[in-house]
Amino acid sequence: MRNLLSMEYLTNEEVMEILLRAQEFEKGDDTLLTRSYNVSNLFFEPSTRTKTSFEMAERKIGCTVIPFDAGFSSALKGETMYDTVKTLEMIGMDAVVIRAKEDEYYNELLEGINVAVINAGDGAGQHPSQSLLDLYTIYKEFGYFEGLKVTIAGDISHSRVAKSNATALKRLGANVRFLCPPEWAGDFEAHHSWDELIEDSDVIMLLRIQHERHVVNKSFSKESYHEEYGLTFEREAKMKKGSIIMHPAPVNRDVEISSELVECERSRIFNQVRNGVFVRMAILETILKGR
Amino acid sequence: MRNLLSMEYLTNEEVMEILLRAQEFEKGDDTLLTRSYNVSNLFFEPSTRTKTSFEMAERKIGCTVIPFDAGFSSALKGETMYDTVKTLEMIGMDAVVIRAKEDEYYNELLEGINVAVINAGDGAGQHPSQSLLDLYTIYKEFGYFEGLKVTIAGDISHSRVAKSNATALKRLGANVRFLCPPEWAGDFEAHHSWDELIEDSDVIMLLRIQHERHVVNKSFSKESYHEEYGLTFEREAKMKKGSIIMHPAPVNRDVEISSELVECERSRIFNQVRNGVFVRMAILETILKGR
Amino acid sequence: MRNLLSMEYLTNEEVMEILLRAQEFEKGDDTLLTRSYNVSNLFFEPSTRTKTSFEMAERKIGCTVIPFDAGFSSALKGETMYDTVKTLEMIGMDAVVIRAKEDEYYNELLEGINVAVINAGDGAGQHPSQSLLDLYTIYKEFGYFEGLKVTIAGDISHSRVAKSNATALKRLGANVRFLCPPEWAGDFEAHHSWDELIEDSDVIMLLRIQHERHVVNKSFSKESYHEEYGLTFEREAKMKKGSIIMHPAPVNRDVEISSELVECERSRIFNQVRNGVFVRMAILETILKGR
Numbered sequence: 016m017r018n019l020l021s022m023e024y025l026t027n028e029e030v031m032e033i034l035l036r037a038q039e040f041e042k043g044d045d046t047l048l049t050r051s052y053n054v055s056n057l058f059f060e061p062s063t064r065t066k067t068s069f070e071m072a073e074r075k076i077g078c079t080v081i082p083f084d085a086g087f088s089s090a091l092k093g094e095t096m097y098d099t100v101k102t103l104e105m106i107g108m109d110a111v112v113i114r115a116k117e118d119e120y121y122n123e124l125l126e127g128i129n130v131a132v133i134n135a136g137d138g139a140g141q142h143p144s145q146s147l148l149d150l151y152t153i154y155k156e157f158g159y160f161e162g163l164k165v166t167i168a169g170d171i172s173h174s175r176v177a178k179s180n181a182t183a184l185k186r187l188g189a190n191v192r193f194l195c196p197p198e199w200a201g202d203f204e205a206h207h208s209w210d211e212l213i214e215d216s217d218v219i220m221l222l223r224i225q226h227e228r229h230v231v232n233k234s235f236s237k238e239s240y241h242e243e244y245g246l247t248f249e250r251e252a253k254m255k256k257g258s259i260i261m262h263p264a265p266v267n268r269d270v271e272i273s274s275e276l277v278e279c280e281r282s283r284i285f286n287q288v289r290n291g292v293f294v295r296m297a298i299l300e301t302i303l304k305g306r
Numbered sequence: 307m308r309n310l311l312s313m314e315y316l317t318n319e320e321v322m323e324i325l326l327r328a329q330e331f332e333k334g335d336d337t338l339l340t341r342s343y344n345v346s347n348l349f350f351e352p353s354t355r356t357k358t359s360f361e362m363a364e365r366k367i368g369c370t371v372i373p374f375d376a377g378f379s380s381a382l383k384g385e386t387m388y389d390t391v392k393t394l395e396m397i398g399m400d401a402v403v404i405r406a407k408e409d410e411y412y413n414e415l416l417e418g419i420n421v422a423v424i425n426a427g428d429g430a431g432q433h434p435s436q437s438l439l440d441l442y443t444i445y446k447e448f449g450y451f452e453g454l455k456v457t458i459a460g461d462i463s464h465s466r467v468a469k470s471n472a473t474a475l476k477r478l479g480a481n482v483r484f485l486c487p488p489e490w491a492g493d494f495e496a497h498h499s500w501d502e503l504i505e506d507s508d509v510i511m512l513l514r515i516q517h518e519r520h521v522v523n524k525s526f527s528k529e530s531y532h533e534e535y536g537l538t539f540e541r542e543a544k545m546k547k548g549s550i551i552m553h554p555a556p557v558n559r560d561v562e563i564s565s566e567l568v569e570c571e572r573s574r575i576f577n578q579v580r581n582g583v584f585v586r587m588a589i590l591e592t593i594l595k596g597r
Numbered sequence: 598m599r600n601l602l603s604m605e606y607l608t609n610e611e612v613m614e615i616l617l618r619a620q621e622f623e624k625g626d627d628t629l630l631t632r633s634y635n636v637s638n639l640f641f642e643p644s645t646r647t648k649t650s651f652e653m654a655e656r657k658i659g660c661t662v663i664p665f666d667a668g669f670s671s672a673l674k675g676e677t678m679y680d681t682v683k684t685l686e687m688i689g690m691d692a693v694v695i696r697a698k699e700d701e702y703y704n705e706l707l708e709g710i711n712v713a714v715i716n717a718g719d720g721a722g723q724h725p726s727q728s729l730l731d732l733y734t735i736y737k738e739f740g741y742f743e744g745l746k747v748t749i750a751g752d753i754s755h756s757r758v759a760k761s762n763a764t765a766l767k768r769l770g771a772n773v774r775f776l777c778p779p780e781w782a783g784d785f786e787a788h789h790s791w792d793e794l795i796e797d798s799d800v801i802m803l804l805r806i807q808h809e810r811h812v813v814n815k816s817f818s819k820e821s822y823h824e825e826y827g828l829t830f831e832r833e834a835k836m837k838k839g840s841i842i843m844h845p846a847p848v849n850r851d852v853e854i855s856s857e858l859v860e861c862e863r864s865r866i867f868n869q870v871r872n873g874v875f876v877r878m879a880i881l882e883t884i885l886k887g888r
Contacts, residue, residue, distance in 0.1 A: 061379055062372070067374060083649060102645060105870035349669070353670070354684060361686050362663055555676075555680070555684065
């Protein structure tokens with residue numbers, strides 16, 4: 016593994032290796048890398064948890080983190096992604112973590128670049144480190160993927176998380192179903208009601224309504240979204256024993272999920288954040304060692 | 307001490323403990339914490355000295371500082387303060403230092419949050435680390451608070467510093483007086499002329515005119531403010547022997563104080579900045595050790 | 598050397614000392630400073646390579662880097678450069694690296710400031726660390742400066758790089774020529790065609806067209822600039838054996854230079870970036886040791 020660009024490029028074996036390594040980190044393995052690598056985080060879109068999680072993971076495995084202020088960089092002067100990343104390579108970076116608005120921005124970086132590229136979200140494309148932490152959260156809970164019923168609910172067609180997770184979960188043997196308003200399904204075959212899904216789901220994975228990308232109240236208000244597609248108290252009460260609730264966050268409280276369910280017993284929403292650090296340690300270590 | 311939210315929550319004993327520990331740091335104590343703690347600084351309002359001072363203090367006592375870009379975080383996506391701080395807790399932070407626009411934003415964080423919260427300024431509320439460094443500056447100068455005549459001059463009702471310092475200084479036995487234009491007094495009982503104050507003040511504490519919050523030139527120009535309420539050469543000449551001038555900075559030169567007095571013999575303005583690092587080391591150490 | 602403000606203040610001996618020390622760093626010298634110095638980077642204008650390069654160099658020689666968010670600092674509240682830098686001195690900084698919009702902003706810092714100031718670009722003034730890395734790139738290539746024919750092409754009158762390099766190269770014995778559209782020459786005596794320059798230049802140093810400062814398409818489009826003043830394939834083919842192409846970057850591809858020449862054999866554009874780290878290590882070490 017030289018880069019992490021999209022879940023589509025990972026084999027099941029590579030996925031499992033990362034999950035198992037993450038588990039070792041969670042159990043307290045504090046092996047540092049044999050030398051200090053230089054890493055920089057290029058976030059061209061706002062982020063709290065992904066960026067901070069990478070910052071923590073990088074330090075925990077012993078990297079030197081060189082700050083990069085994407086909102087105040089030469090990208091403002093029209094510099095291409097290739098030139099920005101090549102510049103960071105020449106300055107001595109071993110890896111760059113990138114979030115950018117453009118789908119598959121990384122295609123520009125496949126040739127001529129010798130620094131590792133870790134995709135932390137590309138437009139409406141993929142978000143593989145989030146996907147891996149979601150998989151890790153599920154794996155910790157159930158110990159397997161085969162046959163698990165996973166329902167992904169929300170703005171499917173615009174969601175990086177939906178795409179990344181659907182790809183990976185299906186390949187690992189899970190039974191993935193989608194729920195969304197008809198106009199948000201895009202190319203996905205989706206359910207439009209919780210009725211057939213709420214009682215037998217092992218995992219309910221809620222997606223953030225992207226106010227940034229998608230105006231909710233064109234077709235319905237926040238309240239009516241919550242009523243029709245959100246996880247309400249009534250719906251949560253119907254969920255089967257041992258099933259869990261996930262959300263990549265930030266949560267729109269009382270839209271995707273009732274505010275009071277965010278930290279309920281079934282919820283793994285904040286655990287996902289915690290798991291993310293171990294998974295990103297595993298991703299970084301695997302990639303940096305492999306080069 | 308598990309958090310530092312407001313001077314109102316600190317006993318005189320807790321205040322003195324921090325001042326004395328700051329003094330040890332200033333004298334060269336370089337004891338590091340027994341383990342490395344992770345800290346993040348969340349500044350939702352511009353700041354140079356407070357943020358940089360915390361950044362320095364954190365490194366000096368051996369913390370790992372995880373960067374957080376408040377101007378480019380999920381707060382932009384409407385995330386609540388609770389969710390942001392809970393996320394940072396799950397990522398592994400031991401303490402967060404927060405400056406935010408909302409008065410008492412920290413009330414949202416009193417339950418369910420296990421990370422230490424250090425208030426670096428809440429709206430027009432409190433600014434306790436500034437207050438403690440002001441107290442330390444006075445304590446270094448006089449060795450006691452009892453009976454000291456302290457005059458606080460400026461935009462009293464909007465000043466976090468005025469509120470924090472008034473609370474603490476009175477409780478420590480100082481005689482605190484306020485000076486400001488009648489329309490800025492708010493709930494405070496204030497003088498409106500230097501006449502009764504200039505000659506017997508031990509400490510004159512000038513406050514920054516908050517252009518951001520308060521348009522000066524509605525009622526008077528910068529020049530007329532300086533003339534009526536600023537510290538001019540003529541006024542400084544009347545100050546008693548051994549008395550000092552303080553200002554939390556940034557200074558509006560020739561408004562609150564004549565530009566040429568900023569570094570005069572009586573001025574402790576830049577010393578305050580220096581003292582701030584030792585005081586913040588003491589705050590951080592006390593809180594992190596106490597958890 | 599206590600500061601680095603302008604190439605005009607450096608003797609040839611000081612320049613050569615830095616180049617030779619940079620070469621030692623490039624060859625693998627990993628001597629750290631005898632104590633850890635605190636450094637902060639104040640970039641009031643966007644930058645990728647200069648800021649990131651300093652960040653890397655500082656860490657490589659063992660400095661502690663204290664972050665400073667210029668876009669979110671008290672400068673927004675109208676604080677003077679003197680007060681900002683004095684504040685950072687009191688907080689414990691040993692050196693500050695500054696990029697600012699104002700020409701010779703550093704004149705404000707010559708008195709009363711005890712922290713080292715490294716100019717990373719002042720308005721349309723100088724950019725000495727870029728100049729030193731350009732000199733290092735030339736020195737590595739040729740081993741001498743005496744008699745070298747160096748052509749500097751582009752927006753001469755607004756370019757910090759042109760000014761800094763012209764000053765230094767002439768003094769070191771190089772034969773410096775300028776090329777630009779007549780209206781961009783300013784006080785420089787410049788050629789307006791490549792004809793007399795392309796075949797005998799040892800170094801062609803292209804300058805970035807400053808869209809920020811200068812609207813290109815008033816007098817000509819990007820295409821016509823490229824045609825008349827850019828480095829095209831045809832022109833590159835006429836360059837003499839052993840000659841090199843330089844550009845401080847970010848490059849406007851297909852304006853100053855044909856996109857496909859950016860990484861051609863003659864190009865040292867990305868090598869310059871790599872050299873910058875060693876040169877900045879030498880600058881920082883020289884200044885910090887000298888204090």
